[in-house]
Amino acid sequence: MSGNKETGMQRTRFIAFLLFFVVAASMLSAAGRDWEKYPAYIEITGAPRVYAVGDVHGAFDQFAATLAALKVATRTSKDSFRFTWQGEDAVLVLTGDLTDRGLYSKQTYDAVMDLQIQAEKAGGKVIVTLGNHEVMLLNGQVEEWAKTLTSHKKQHYQNTIDSFTRDGLDFHQAISENGVYGRWIRNRPLFAVVNGFMFVHGGLANKPVTRSTLAADYKDDIDRGDFKKGIFMNQESVLWNRDWWKNDELVDQGLKALGIMGVVFGHTTEALGLKGKIISKADRLVAIDIGMTPSYGYSQGGGLAITTAAGDQLVFRAVYPDAPEEMLFSVKMPASAYPQTRSKKVRALTAN
Numbered sequence: 001m002s003g004n005k006e007t008g009m010q011r012t013r014f015i016a017f018l019l020f021f022v023v024a025a026s027m028l029s030a031a032g033r034d035w036e037k038y039p040a041y042i043e044i045t046g047a048p049r050v051y052a053v054g055d056v057h058g059a060f061d062q063f064a065a066t067l068a069a070l071k072v073a074t075r076t077s078k079d080s081f082r083f084t085w086q087g088e089d090a091v092l093v094l095t096g097d098l099t100d101r102g103l104y105s106k107q108t109y110d111a112v113m114d115l116q117i118q119a120e121k122a123g124g125k126v127i128v129t130l131g132n133h134e135v136m137l138l139n140g141q142v143e144e145w146a147k148t149l150t151s152h153k154k155q156h157y158q159n160t161i162d163s164f165t166r167d168g169l170d171f172h173q174a175i176s177e178n179g180v181y182g183r184w185i186r187n188r189p190l191f192a193v194v195n196g197f198m199f200v201h202g203g204l205a206n207k208p209v210t211r212s213t214l215a216a217d218y219k220d221d222i223d224r225g226d227f228k229k230g231i232f233m234n235q236e237s238v239l240w241n242r243d244w245w246k247n248d249e250l251v252d253q254g255l256k257a258l259g260i261m262g263v264v265f266g267h268t269t270e271a272l273g274l275k276g277k278i279i280s281k282a283d284r285l286v287a288i289d290i291g292m293t294p295s296y297g298y299s300q301g302g303g304l305a306i307t308t309a310a311g312d313q314l315v316f317r318a319v320y321p322d323a324p325e326e327m328l329f330s331v332k333m334p335a336s337a338y339p340q341t342r343s344k345k346v347r348a349l350t351a352n
Contacts, residue, residue, distance in 0.1 A: 032222070032223055032225075033186060033187060033222055033223070034187075035219060037187075038187040038188075038189070039189060039215075040189060040190055040214075040215035040216075040218045040219050040222075041189045041190055041191045041192060041193065041211060041214070041215055041218075042127055042189045042192040042193070043192070043193045043194075044091055044125065044127075044192070044193075044194045044195070045194075045195065046195070047090075047091045047194055047195055048089070048090075048307070048308055049087070049089075049090040049091070049305075049306070049307050049308075050090070050091045050092075050093065050194050050195060050305075050306040050307075051070045051072055051087070051090060051091070051092045051093070051303055051304065051305055051306070052092070052093045052094070052095065052199055052264050052286075052288055052303060052304040052306075053066055053067070053070075053092070053093075053094050053095070053288065053303040053304075054095050054097075054265075054266030054267075054287075054288035054289035054290060054292075054303075055095070055096070055097035055131065055133075055266045055267065055269075055289045055291075055292070055293070056094070056097065056098045056102075056108055056292065056293070057097055057098070057099065057100055057101040057102050057105075057133070057292070057293035057295065057296075058098070058099060058100060058101055058102025058103055058104045058105040058108055058159060058160065058163065058293060059101075059102040059104070059292045059293040059294060059301075060081060060102070060103075060104035060107055060108055060111070062292040062293070062294075062299070062300055062301035062321075063108060063292070063301065064083070065300060065301040065321035065322075066292070066301035066302055066303045066319075066321060067083060067092075067303075068321065069301065069302070069303065069319050069320060069321040070087075070092075070303045070305060070319050071086060071087070072085070072086060072087035072090055072092050073085050073086055073087065073092075073115060074086060081104065081107040081108075081110060081111055082110075082111055082114060083111055083114070083115050083118075084118070085115055085118035085119045085122055085124065087119060087122070087124045088122055088123065088124060089122070089123040089124050090119075090124045091124065091125045091126075091127065091194055092115075092119065092124070092125070092126045092127070093126075093127045093128075093129070093192055093194065093199040093264070094112065094126070094127070094128045094129070095129050095131065095199055095200060095201050095264065095265060095266040095267075095288065096128070096129050096130050096131020096132070096133070096134060096188075096201035096239075096266060096267075097131035097132065097133040097134070097201065097266060097267070097289075098112065098128070098131070098133075098134070099131075099133050099134060099137055099142075099160055100133045100136070100137075100142060100156055100157060100159070100160050101156040101159065101293045101295040101296075102159060102293045102294060102295060103159050103162075103163060104163055105159070105160045105163045105164075106160075106163040106164045106166075106167060106169070106174070106181070107163060107167075109181055109184070112126065112128060113184060116128075127189065127192045127194075127199070128188055129188060129189055129190065129191055129192055129199060129200060129201055130185070130188040130189070130190055130201065130239065131201045131239070131266070131267070132201060132202065132239045132240050132267065134185050134188065135227050135232045135233070135239065137160065137175055137185065138175060138182065138185060138186070138227040139227035139228045139232065139233075140228075142157045142160050142161070143157070143161065143171075145157040146158040146160070146161055156295055164181075177225070186222065190214060190215070190218040190231075190238065190239075191214070191238060193211070193258075193260060195306070195314060195333065195334070196260055196261040196262075196333070196334035197260060197261055197262045197263065197264055197306075198258060198260045198262070198263045198264070199263075199264045199265075200238050200263065200264075200265055201238065201239050201265065201266055201267050202237070202238050202239050202240050202241045202242070202265060202266075202267040202268075203238065203241055203242075203244050203245065203263055203265040203267065203271075204238065204241065204244045204245075204250065204251065204254035204255075204258075204263060205236060205237045205238050205241060205244075205254070206236040206237075206241060206244060206250065207236070208250070208253040208254045208256070208257040208258075209254075209257055209258070210257050210258065210259075211258055211259065214231075214238065214258075217230070217231050218231055239267075240267075242267070242268050242271075245271060245272065245281060245285055245287075248282075251282075251284070251285070255284065261284060261331065261334060262283070262284035262285060262286070262331075263284070263285055263286070264286045264288060264304060265285075265286070265287060265288070265289075266287075266288055266289035267289055268287065268289055269289050269290065269291040269296065269298060271287035271289065272285070272287045275290075275291060275298045275299075276290050276291055276298035276299035276302075277290060277299075277302075277318070278290060278302055278303075278304055278318035278326075278328070280316060280328040280329055283329040283331050284331075286304060286316060286328065288303070288304050290302045299320070300320070300321055300322045301320065301321045301322070302318060302319060302320040302321070302323075303318075303319055304316065304317070304318060304319070304328075305317045305318075305319050305325075308333065309330065312332055312333055313330045313331065313332060313333060314330060314331050314332075314333045315327075315330045316328040316329050316330065316331075
């Protein structure tokens with residue numbers, strides 16, 4: 001009788017433990033993304049030097065050459081997949097699509113995550129915004145196309161899977177909500193605003209929208225966790241949209257709604273007319289997807305440099321590892337771009 005009673009108590013304790021575990025796991029899952037730590041978008045004011053790189057697409061060699069040309073980071077050795085941050089207090093923005101097409105998607109993520117830590121310690125910052133190919137990595141499209149495409153593009157997506165398995169990782173676990181890469185991607189901002197310019201993957205939406213609305217929509221969709229719906233697959237929103245730059249009225253309305261001076265964007269290799277080049281339009285739009293991946297072969301790399309000059313000017317330059325840099329344009333900086341604004345903001349945050 002005593003044995004039966006003890007067994008019953010053990011069973012009760014086990015069931016109670018299981019219930020506790022389920023509730024705890026449920027609460028952890030419900031908590032989801034820490035929006036205070038990882039906001040929907042990032043705004044930085046008063047950055048003296050800003051650099052931006054578009055769609056890397058697994059092209060590690062070209063990416064490394066680009067960062068070296070911009071003088072923000074160098075490869076630790078010729079064949080390594082790590083960088084040493086040299087940008088000091090600079091801001092580096094990568095506008096998404098680090099993955100697919102090239103051979104080194106996973107290795108690019110590793111290097112960028114490490115670079116973020118190094119930059120932060122040096123007083124700088126590396127911002128990576130979400131790209132539509134990150135979305136496809138999370139919603140199963142990459143794996144599906146690696147299996148079903150019949151054209152040469154099939155290999156573009158198999159390369160991504162191979163970049164994980166080659167390093168001994170389980171692809172599905174790595175990109176899952178609890179995997180290192182899946183969790184990191186799910187914590188990316190949708191866009192950034194630095195010194196009054198927006199940095200975003202695809203560009204402006206076809207319907208003018210405010211920052212707060214974009215952020216709220218993004219937050220809702222991230223919390224739902226369905227990367228096949230909402231803003232993630234909206235072809236007319238900021239991750240996927242194309243050709244918006246041809247409509248000057250739409251651009252005027254979009255910039256006004258967002259409260260920005262201009263847009264730096266990737267996603268489309270010939271957005272403003274030339275393959276393999278960083279191109280600007282009307283001193284307010286800059287296209288930085290130069291097709292650096294060997295799958296395209298449009299360029300050997302290149303990035304955008306934004307610096308201050310003559311006291312009140314933001315100077316935009318295209319920098320290439322294999323060609324002379326090109327002056328794009330300069331504009332009078334907004335109040336938010338002055339260096340003292342940033343220092344005051346940092347001091348205020350520290351004081352609090």
